[in-house]
Amino acid sequence: MAPYRCDLGGERHVFADLKQVMAAASPLRSGDQLAGLAAASDAERVAARSVLADLPLKLFLAEPLVPYEEDEVTRLILDGHDAAAFAPVSHLTVGEFRDWLLGYEATPEALGALAGGLTPEMVAAVSKLMRAQDLIAVARKCRVVTAFRTTLGLPGRIGSRLQPNHPTDDLRGIAVSVLDGLLYGVGDAVIGINPATDSVPNAIALMEMLDGLRQTYDIPAQTCVLTHVTNAIEIMNRGAPVDLVFQSVAGSEAANRGFGVDLAILKEAREAALGLKRGTVGDNVMYFETGQGAALSAEAHHGVDQQTMEARAYAVARAFKPMIVNTVVGFIGPEYLYDGKQIIRAGLEDHFCGKLLGLPMGCDVCYTNHAEADQDDMDGLMTLLATAGLTFLIAVPGADDIMLNYQSLSFHDVLYVRSTLGLKAAPEFEAWLERMDMVAPDGRIRSLEPRDPRVARLVDGAARVA
Structure with missing residues (x-):
């Protein structure tokens, strides 16, 4: 599918490969600038996000960002991918996945069942399309015990x-x-x-x-x-x-x-x-x-x-x-x-x-x-x-x-x-x-004075252990 193109505001933006789309779509940060990977302008960043939103999630399974043959982490990600867990969202684009995550279908139970079907590249991609409140709203629904x-x-x-x-x-x-x-x-x-x-x-x-x-x-x-x-x-x-x-x-x-x-x-x-x-x-x-x-x-x-x-x-x-x-x-x-x-x-x-x-x-x-x-x-x-x-x-x-x-x-x-x-x-x-009598009746942690016997007991015990 590469290269990736987007016409925005009368200007054509071209991204050589999926890695470049992902990097340019990232919010500005000094590390990506240091590496020479950051978008050159806000317009380029928006263009990259537009391209990213239309890419299918399953593309990340077909085009590893780090070569499979060179990297055991890539092999771990792809060899351990749970296709059955991925099935409910496998037809979605990155942008559609964002909408799904913010919707009512993405319950704690659904998100828990989906986790094994997601790759790091998929979740990184969708995060690049999200505002702070989106990141909070979705993460809050995830239950990991x-x-x-x-x-x-x-x-x-x-x-x-x-x-x-x-x-x-x-x-x-x-x-x-x-x-x-x-x-x-x-x-x-x-x-x-x-x-x-x-x-x-x-x-x-x-x-x-x-x-x-x-x-x-x-x-x-x-x-x-x-x-x-x-x-x-x-x-x-x-x-x-x-x-x-x-x-x-x-x-x-x-x-x-x-x-x-x-x-x-x-x-x-x-x-x-x-x-x-x-x-x-x-x-x-x-x-x-x-x-x-x-x-x-x-x-x-x-x-x-x-x-x-x-x-x-x-x-x-x-x-x-x-x-x-x-x-x-x-x-x-x-x-x-x-x-x-x-x-x-x-x-x-x-x-x-x-x-x-x-x-x-x-x-x-x-x-x-x-x-x-x-x-x-x-x-x-x-x-x-x-x-x-x-x-x-x-x-x-x-x-x-x-x-x-x-x-x-x-x-x-x-x-x-x-x-x-x-x-x-x-x-x-x-x-x-x-x-240990360190909690007040209303559930708050007690404010204990240094001479409180509970503090003295703890200090004496710690001194013996140390």
Whole structure:
């Protein structure tokens, strides 16, 4: 079918292939400009979207953006495609699919049944035709439920990752940050540490401390040290307490190779974690992080726009039935998402695409200090994503990660979202907060003074564990 042409306003726009149509149709972002893929003008962007809207969804099965022979992610996408699940929408164009998604037929049940029939390229394509409110409205209808020690993704609830990073991995410092988060009702998605030193002995020390703290207070939460997946395999072989296995993933084989992983390694890690049988209410054992620009930064994007490559990373995650997935949306920097406007749009796109593909999507609502963004932008994205049915948010003490040196959300932000939108924590975690007398009769988290015996009890226990 290539090349693709569109006459608009007396000017003819020509796109060499499907990759160029997809890239030019994307909302403006600095990463695509850096790669030389962005539309040269708003008129060209509109023309590309006009072309894209008229393309059949099934074209993405016939014309892979990344060659099948060169890329195991493409092979995963096409070989695992569920034709029966795709059948209800297989006759639609991209534009017609957008209309269908926004209509009454696209119920939570219908969207759940459809997920296996959609490819990342299909969902990326339709997202390029949608406004922010469209992305929110459709994602809100998607239901993706996962479980390990807590159950995430249930209606009326939003989870949270407690991120107690420390610049020297000091156990006592981390333990205090964990307690701070727990007192705000944060941590039901995962209590997860980014280690300052990524070594097996250091990771084991952190894991044992977290597991000791969890067992001391019988906390129904899963823990994770975000070490490399090969380290996690070695740690499990040594008998250390691994709950969730973490790995950053991207949308091409070459980009994943840059992360030091491939599909076989991820499969090995998942099977090892399942063999531990540490979950109490479910067996989703994987935790993946992604981010727009990852493939481009590794020079492994194959000339594909960064948002489509991000959606392809979700195919990798989906294959391993994860407990949680999150986009670290503003973390890679302004070279890829320049300002608050681009970060907000990317966060909504990522959540929409991940949820349509059947993933339990969370977000690190964040920005780096050299980006043209501030905490007001993050407040906006956080509120929009929570309205859209986000599975979980990430929060750090004071919204400032002193180890990774970027700005995220605070524990107080999680309280704001839950109280303002009437959302709750995971049911198992909520019940634990009540048992610990940390919840007021009206359901709000109690405001506890430092000398309150409940605080003293937690602090004393954490000091013993650390």
